[in-house]
Amino acid sequence: MKAVSQVVATLSRVPGVIAAMVVGASDGLIVETSAMLGGADGAGDIRKHTAALGAYLYSKATRASHAARLGNPAFMRLEAEHGHICVVGARDVVLVTIVTPDANLGRVRLDMMTAAKGEA
Amino acid sequence: MTDPTVAEAWVAGPLRRLMEDARLIAGVLLYPTGRAVGQFGFSNAADVMSICALTSAINASARELGRQLDGKPFYEMHHAGAERQVFMARASAGAQEFLFVGVFDRESSLGVVEIYFGEFQKALEKLLPEKQPAVPGPSGDFEGELNRSLDALFGPIGKR
Numbered sequence: 001m002k003a004v005s006q007v008v009a010t011l012s013r014v015p016g017v018i019a020a021m022v023v024g025a026s027d028g029l030i031v032e033t034s035a036m037l038g039g040a041d042g043a044g045d046i047r048k049h050t051a052a053l054g055a056y057l058y059s060k061a062t063r064a065s066h067a068a069r070l071g072n073p074a075f076m077r078l079e080a081e082h083g084h085i086c087v088v089g090a091r092d093v094v095l096v097t098i099v100t101p102d103a104n105l106g107r108v109r110l111d112m113m114t115a116a117k118g119e120a
Numbered sequence: 121m122t123d124p125t126v127a128e129a130w131v132a133g134p135l136r137r138l139m140e141d142a143r144l145i146a147g148v149l150l151y152p153t154g155r156a157v158g159q160f161g162f163s164n165a166a167d168v169m170s171i172c173a174l175t176s177a178i179n180a181s182a183r184e185l186g187r188q189l190d191g192k193p194f195y196e197m198h199h200a201g202a203e204r205q206v207f208m209a210r211a212s213a214g215a216q217e218f219l220f221v222g223v224f225d226r227e228s229s230l231g232v233v234e235i236y237f238g239e240f241q242k243a244l245e246k247l248l249p250e251k252q253p254a255v256p257g258p259s260g261d262f263e264g265e266l267n268r269s270l271d272a273l274f275g276p277i278g279k280r
Binding site for chain 2: 023024026027028029048049051052053055056059
């Protein structure tokens with residue numbers, strides 16, 4: 001299993017990724033995080049809030065997916081006005097990225113899912 | 121979910137929002153002396169009485185433990201049980217300090233509770249009345265203070 005710091009470092013180098021985090025799936029707390037690209041004010045709060053709410057949302061999406069008898073969600077992407085939040089589950093943790101609107105989402109998805117397989 | 125019952129009206133809004141946003145099952149806001157300010161999720165005054173007494177004692181112990189271990193008091197505590205979890209933290213508004221204890225389950229998470237507790241604290245700062253109700257310091261009559269605050273939340277004994 002790759003070290004969480006290595007997972008974060010790999011994901012944060014993907015073009016368009018503003019921040020990459022490994023987050024506890026059940027508690028929503030950050031296990032490891034990259035720096036926030038652009039160093040926005042209050043970057044710590046932004047990452048902390050995104051991590052907690054991203055993990056929470058993923059747990060609800062998992063329930064919805066199970067309710068629809070689709071099994072575990074493979075990849076979750078929230079498209080917003082100014083970018084995307086991507087989440088992938090990997091057993092006890094979830095990988096969360098904040099991504100620019102013009103990022104290559106196919107690459108982000110592939111790299112996150114590859115990282116998640118390494119984590120699981 | 122039931123609406124919070126409060127001894128001071130200005131805390132009702134922030135408490136309700138915290139309860140709803142963080143998906144808390146129950147919670148109590150109190151002064152460090154053990155006097156209850158508001159609660160939700162409890163229908164029994166005796167439960168709130170126990171929680172206030174225990175929270176006040178835990179805060180005093182944890183504060184001292186933090187001071188000895190880390191040179192400063194601990195800010196918050198979390199206990200994860202098998203089904204339910206307890207979050208306990210200090211909040212301040214102006215010079216006034218409060219304690220909050222909240223109970224949640226798998227419908228929420230510690231990260232989510234921490235986020236909305238941060239917003240709750242900001243709301244308390246913003247809404248703190250200029251002229252606060254007189255908050256007596258510890259008078260030594262812990263039980264009397266606690267009972268008076270419970271009367272304000274649940275009504276006088278006999279009418280509860």
